[in-house]
Amino acid sequence: MTTTLKDISKEAGVDVATVSRALNGSYGVHKATRERVLAVAKRLNYRANLTARELAVGKSHTLGLLVPDIGNPFVTEVVRGAEDAAYAAGYHILLCNSYLDSAREVQYMRSLLDKRVEGILMHSVQTLSNTEVEELSNSEIPVVLLCRSPSASNFSGVCVNHFEGGVLAGEHLMELGHRKVAFLSGPRDHGNFIEQGKGFIKAVTSVKDSAPPVVLNGPPSFDGGYQLAKKLLEQNHGVTAIFAANDVSAFGIGRAIFEAGLSIPDDISLIGFNNVELANVVRPPLTTIHQPKYEMGQAAVEILLGLAKSGRLGVPEQREFGVRLVKRSSTSAPPKKSR
């Protein structure tokens, strides 16, 4: 049987309240009493029951993390940051993978609420219906959205300026001398990719003799990038550089380029987005736009904890992080002879 405060109280001959005090706060308990209690507790293999404490105190010391898939290297980094911040603050994290299945997302969201988590960190959740948004709002627990355009709602959010990232990528390619480039984007209706594209196009078209980028849309995955790149290569636009929706799709693009018998960056330059760990591991190391993922995860938890403490849910907090260009070996000047 698991031993409780009551068991200890009997054994030690003091009230359970005293036992509780002896075990937790160090205030107002006679040293001798405390020691006796501690001894008994140890002898009886006492383990605090946090469930009971949570109920009594009304705080779960737990956060919910709702993401599409921890296997996604971007998510992984964010989760690391979030987990570290939570651990440092004495909080636990409930992991929920949705695989972008909206039924699963909703179910997880509800059970997190029922479990009385003190905050929810969500990453790229499918569109929440109004009902769900309302449920979340009614719940009075803080929510922070990752990588969502600030406009989206009255939830808090931490993100990066995707437009700026697009600009950086475009400028980099222009500086290298490319004049015919492509943006292999994600889904046509996804805000972040749209912003990214806008920035890229702006940077590219602001150079006199540069053609407007070829833009293709598809899933921002390895295979999505692979397919898109194959299509692009077939269409034969004579593109000398490609900006990918993200690093993972860039890896797929790289594969397609390789299979076409071309080489990076000699024939085609390639630039990604996110700067996932792998970007520096693949060959050639991928030039990309860095997003401070770990810090974003940390920040998200900080915001959550702050809101949970203050209870000022009315005033959501938005935090935007900067991006920067990470030059590696997948980009260079365009080949001399045109293809």
Place this chain on the structure above:
Amino acid sequence: MTTTLKDISKEAGVDVATVSRALNGSYGVHKATRERVLAVAKRLNYRANLTARELAVGKSHTLGLLVPDIGNPFVTEVVRGAEDAAYAAGYHILLCNSYLDSAREVQYMRSLLDKRVEGILMHSVQTLSNTEVEELSNSEIPVVLLCRSPSASNFSGVCVNHFEGGVLAGEHLMELGHRKVAFLSGPRDHGNFIEQGKGFIKAVTSVKDSAPPVVLNGPPSFDGGYQLAKKLLEQNHGVTAIFAANDVSAFGIGRAIFEAGLSIPDDISLIGFNNVELANVVRPPLTTIHQPKYEMGQAAVEILLGLAKSGRLGVPEQREFGVRLVKRSSTSAPPKKSR
């Protein structure tokens, strides 16, 4: 304010017990009553408080997952399997990254216990001290260890036969005609790598004219593999094939080979272990030994849930999965001219 059963009971003019019954079990509540209760609940935005329920029922419907780092691609797959199985069973998962920091491991282990999780899934935890093992045993909650030699303890476990994996790798290289090979292993005292090495050596030395493998030890990471391979290449044993401790270290080895101006598999064949997602993404695609990671994660929570239900903690369950060779492009016959 958050509404409780009591609020509903007042509004609906029935006892809280009835409300509870109406909301949960469908047994024994008049239809009209139930509907009235449900209506009131909805109107008041009622949310069940699982913390309270857990306390009353004595079950948390939560599992703890203690791993070194979800960023590790092997762990990622296991976690996916575990999470899916947990979700399917209506269980939640508490994520704990230890980064192999044993203080953090212990602290997490204790708080999981205090939180009354119904089971703990641990992966490659630093050596637990006797105290901790005892704490775990006393807790009477099931534990399953991943990838630990079955001998280790009286906890349950799911693993793969590393010896067998080593044999497969060795045989494959022998069949291709290699006669001078190396095993770039992990830490010298780690059971799995030892087994893996034994199997490999057995397969290699059972071929007449084959030299016993060169064995080097180091951290089984990207950089670890990189360093080890550099060292191996410098020592210039004339090795024509390398068996890596795992895929990630194989990637590092690949980098070193590349930097040495050699090519895979033309100059040196390379074979990994685990078959992580990336193995098929890198260039050239990595030949490796497959471990059913997802299934292992699933199996682990099945075992946990089974033990939790039966309460038969005395009889830990061991499940061993099979390995298999996945031939890809990083292995081929040795070069004709010796180097």
Place this chain on the structure above:
DNA sequence: CTGAAAGCGCTAACAG
């Protein structure tokens, strides 16, 4: 089918 009552294990005033 429904109500009353007890209790899960712990905390938190409030007295003393």
Place this chain on the structure above:
DNA sequence: CTGTTAGCGCTTTCAG
């Protein structure tokens, strides 16, 4: 410094 008294919100006998 310590005991008493109420709960936290829900489930679960046990009656009726």
